[in-house]
Amino acid sequence: MPQTSLQAADRVRTVYEEEHEQFREMVRDFVERYARPNAERWEAEGKVDRWLFEKAAETGILGFTVPEEFGGGGTDDFRFNAVMGEELARNPVSDGMAGIALSNDIVIPYFLELTDDEQKRRWLPGIAAGTLITAVAMTEPGTGSDLAGIRTSAVRDGDHYVVNGSKIFISNGQNADLVVTAVRTGSDPHKGLSLLVIEADTPGFSRGRNLDKVGLHAQDTSELVFENVRVPAANLLGAEGQGFLGLMRNLPQERLSIAAAAAASSEGVIERAMTYVKERQAFGRPVATFQNTRFELADMFTATQVSRAYIDQCIARHSRGELSAEDAAAAKYWTTEQYVQIVNRCLQLYGGYGYMREYRIARDYEDARITTIYGGTTEIMKEIVGRSLGL
């Protein structure tokens, strides 16, 4: 079987080692076995089955960063996260897997880094077993980019906080058991924020409907409503008023995670488009042979290879704890904007078929568009980079 261009290009990469590639295979097998057969149903139902998390935990692709003593994999090498995100993004079968990647890359770090021992004991085993599904809730109907605008309030009352307000666009929102929730415990825009873990079975907690999105149809995204929810003070992550710091600490990894997925998605999109245009004929020749097609794909391929070098560098740096917030912001917006453009350009090469949902490119078009928005919009990322340059 001849090598694809991507396989050839991958040969010059140095970021991963043997163990990461083995892990990639594991992810691939898991996807084939559990996600592919259910993909369409999940999409129709708007979320995945809860057992998927358990299966993933069992297989070792969920919770592998949780210490072994709590039932996890005990690694803290981000490259496992990255190789998994990459695999899911390049050969997407169902965006239903996103909830698992999200848990690993974005939510679990809160439980690892901001918890005290008691909290670890309480939650990590369930998380590592896939029986406690997690989410992180910052965004509110009235504020997203501006975290200082958060209004969901948590008022101390004895051993509890009484939480009122609502969150929106929360990934894993329908399935989540534990929601890391950014709440206002004081009036200072930043120092008045705290992080509370809210258990879904607490009275007063309710979920809005599963939101009707352009894409990511197998991934549940919901509004969450808090009406006098009494949350034990023991559920506070870190100290009161440290919420903003907690978010700042974790957002870079969230952004790198999105960036790495976007970079890999672009590669997958191009790879499939190349196959398509080599097969599709028009005017008696493969569409691939028109100079416009050749230039388009050469250009997109180059664009992704250039980004690849940067992202791999970022992954390597992050796995050594050296990635700055501004580099993560830069990586996030650069790769996602590129991804949106590349999907758009590749779809064109499919002609009418590009608009048919049975072709993956059509779903890529649906799925890609949110990436420049969630995890922090391109505009906010440019603000971060710009400010780091003293502008």
Next chain:
Amino acid sequence: MPQTSLQAADRVRTVYEEEHEQFREMVRDFVERYARPNAERWEAEGKVDRWLFEKAAETGILGFTVPEEFGGGGTDDFRFNAVMGEELARNPVSDGMAGIALSNDIVIPYFLELTDDEQKRRWLPGIAAGTLITAVAMTEPGTGSDLAGIRTSAVRDGDHYVVNGSKIFISNGQNADLVVTAVRTGSDPHKGLSLLVIEADTPGFSRGRNLDKVGLHAQDTSELVFENVRVPAANLLGAEGQGFLGLMRNLPQERLSIAAAAAASSEGVIERAMTYVKERQAFGRPVATFQNTRFELADMFTATQVSRAYIDQCIARHSRGELSAEDAAAAKYWTTEQYVQIVNRCLQLYGGYGYMREYRIARDYEDARITTIYGGTTEIMKEIVGRSLGL
């Protein structure tokens, strides 16, 4: 009520006269009355109710170009088509209306210009009454851009043609009663093509399923299959072998129709985005007041105003019968590419809400993407313009 920017901009337009604006009102009323209440259902069902065509005919917004003797409106002023397309595109309630615009702008001309008297008598009354729904079928699974690649064959057998083959991506495909079908009656790439009107109740004619598209969910698009369909030779449009000429004659209007809709769609998209960013707050101020937002919208607004001047000029020229094929091609790709970009840029300004289908911008994102492809891809349009320049 203060004027919107678009209303202000419209004041400098000179293409329409009083009667066109009255017609616009009629369309607007019709949409409010018949389309809005059913929009969601049609979308779920993937097509509109057949009565919509009859209602539209009755109201005078379908078939107005059919001569009065056959029950139509008897106008041949393309500006009525244009103003209707514009109205539907700027304030879209349901893409279900597209089937009607398509009939007026794209299909009916075949019945008006290529039919003999007998054919006119047979079909025009039903078309003008909205009881005969029409479609035009060129594209096949194996060929779209390249009309010379058409393989659906029509073999003369006495008074009939026996048609075999299949067509794909046919708009109005589920509802159509009469399908103007490009068939191969000879081996010469161009001179071997003919146009046959195939009646949907002819044995051997069948419809594939309604295709699952990224957008245009209320507009039916289907595969059509012909298995030994015996079509009366009397259904031939023009002479045998004149099919390519017939298509060439009608494609400019098809393209201008798409262009005019795209230009108007862009205007609507921007208008709504301006409203949104003026209301939405972030960091204590309207999103509209960030310089990036202001520049983005100023730039998009300018882009549409520049295109507006060109499109109005094209409409005026076409209504005088003076628009060239290359100008139509230029208008088509320019406005649709701009539309795709503008939707993309505006969606960004909505943040997470832009991805929610309850916001119109999300549907615009879904609907816009096909416009650079159907009616002739951007690449084919550039070929046409390029060749007209002697390149």
Next chain:
Amino acid sequence: MPQTSLQAADRVRTVYEEEHEQFREMVRDFVERYARPNAERWEAEGKVDRWLFEKAAETGILGFTVPEEFGGGGTDDFRFNAVMGEELARNPVSDGMAGIALSNDIVIPYFLELTDDEQKRRWLPGIAAGTLITAVAMTEPGTGSDLAGIRTSAVRDGDHYVVNGSKIFISNGQNADLVVTAVRTGSDPHKGLSLLVIEADTPGFSRGRNLDKVGLHAQDTSELVFENVRVPAANLLGAEGQGFLGLMRNLPQERLSIAAAAAASSEGVIERAMTYVKERQAFGRPVATFQNTRFELADMFTATQVSRAYIDQCIARHSRGELSAEDAAAAKYWTTEQYVQIVNRCLQLYGGYGYMREYRIARDYEDARITTIYGGTTEIMKEIVGRSLGL
């Protein structure tokens, strides 16, 4: 002689009438006769000969808007300005002609609209005869975009104003006899500005060196220095404190003038590039026949045709006194940004020859770049458009 694409495209234009086309011929002849033979020398010397203004006045292409009683042409139809700008831009022989167009379009209006009768009598005859060369000086070393930042001061002293300060980047700066100068007569950012006509032979007035620019080598651009220049109060244009209003009144025409020239320049650039690629061979065929070349030129040609419709509409509106400041701003930045891009893309099509100054495209590259800056930068234009949209 076969028609060029541009000649074909021009046929659909409706803005000009017979008399404008005759005027265009006059300009063309003038350029051939007087500018072409001296072009290279002027470029080397960094400015044109003063006699050029006199010859231009004599021929009727300078000062044609000055009332006949003062020796001018007595027209107030901006289309003469436009057709002249267009002719100079499309078939550029020497940017030395720019000083004349600048006088007509940008400076003379100050002398026509803001002068009282005495001033008219004093200056218009010389201006109309080309013996008084004019300039307008707003920009200072410390402020350009922000007119409110002007610091050159004019302090009333009896019948005179004593002017101190300096101006920079003043077109016609070396040749000018009369400089319409924006000066500060009060502390209010806007209401503290006035316009004074400063005569170049007034003691204390001096010119800096002719600035070394990327392009426009035959057009003199200079710093002007005012050291206790005593200017008669009779040289005030309009009332004291009305300077800002005077500028606001004239900037739209300045911008439209630049826009119209940029649009026409783009057309000329493309026309010449098409000729080049049809002749130049590579890999055994004309460069024109590579699909990339065809698409590039088809796209650029389309872009200019779309802009053409808008600009012609603006010209027509301005000649009826109906063009708004924001439309002028939009036209200015849109066409100049397009021009810069088009020059850049066309240059590429010339290969190495595109970098050689004996090819016009190389000079276009040099000359084009300033157009998005002078007369108000693209950023300022977007501010103006954005604000007009309530953003």
Next chain:
Amino acid sequence: MPQTSLQAADRVRTVYEEEHEQFREMVRDFVERYARPNAERWEAEGKVDRWLFEKAAETGILGFTVPEEFGGGGTDDFRFNAVMGEELARNPVSDGMAGIALSNDIVIPYFLELTDDEQKRRWLPGIAAGTLITAVAMTEPGTGSDLAGIRTSAVRDGDHYVVNGSKIFISNGQNADLVVTAVRTGSDPHKGLSLLVIEADTPGFSRGRNLDKVGLHAQDTSELVFENVRVPAANLLGAEGQGFLGLMRNLPQERLSIAAAAAASSEGVIERAMTYVKERQAFGRPVATFQNTRFELADMFTATQVSRAYIDQCIARHSRGELSAEDAAAAKYWTTEQYVQIVNRCLQLYGGYGYMREYRIARDYEDARITTIYGGTTEIMKEIVGRSLGL
């Protein structure tokens, strides 16, 4: 002294080692000492003084790849070339230094890799001493991109070849003593090409005038004319008919060299623009503080950082002999197109000053534009990448 953004960014780079940084210092000193004081004169004269090559050789920054036995530096680590190119590009004082970099990176490899012992002995000492200035001549008036179109003929006549034809756009063309010349020795498009070293003092060899370019004013670029030039057969590089192979072998390094310089140039341009906008005031605040400025610079900075990762990877790979021709092509067009865009965008941020040649950005604008053309145009690079992808 606070760190610049670029210095901060450089800290994550891993490609260079201590010795390369020392070499960079050496280059920097050399430039300050020899190039800066003469920069303006060289520019006026259109070429550098011959002594510059000797000085450079003496200092060890010319000919460092020549084996020590012939008087060179004896290194074959491309990172010395790269760090030198980077230094010259980031902090350009005079493009006059380009001739030296060109010799090191582009011409000398022909003398090292394709020469036999006798030729090495004959030429390398002079080259390493800077007394023999070199050039490589492929392009002809009639053919550049298409090497198979080369027509300069070399007809064997006894011990000599008789060369007729002409070359154009030859860098170092006025100063060169030895010109590696691609000549036609047979009719086969590729196998009929050979490389001959032509000594400038051979009868029949003449130089055209120094070409008048948009930029690179201190770098001589000339036409070379061969009229019955008798070149000893001993001057043949490699075997007859191996010319095309020789070129193919060396073009990747030529392209990487241009790419590395372009990447570094972009960084320098942005660095200077950041300084400018932080100082320049408009509307009472630094231009840097407008959101548009911040976003522009954040975006450009990100773009260069992403490219930086790729280029460093390419440099590292090339220094290990692992860079493919298609990667070099990709790097070449990506970085140069980016450079042209970045210069263009940064120039805008300077307002009118950006157009003044006393500002470096104005010269960057002049100099940058050729980079997407020489060493192989962007279009040819995309062909190479596209073909490597099987398109």
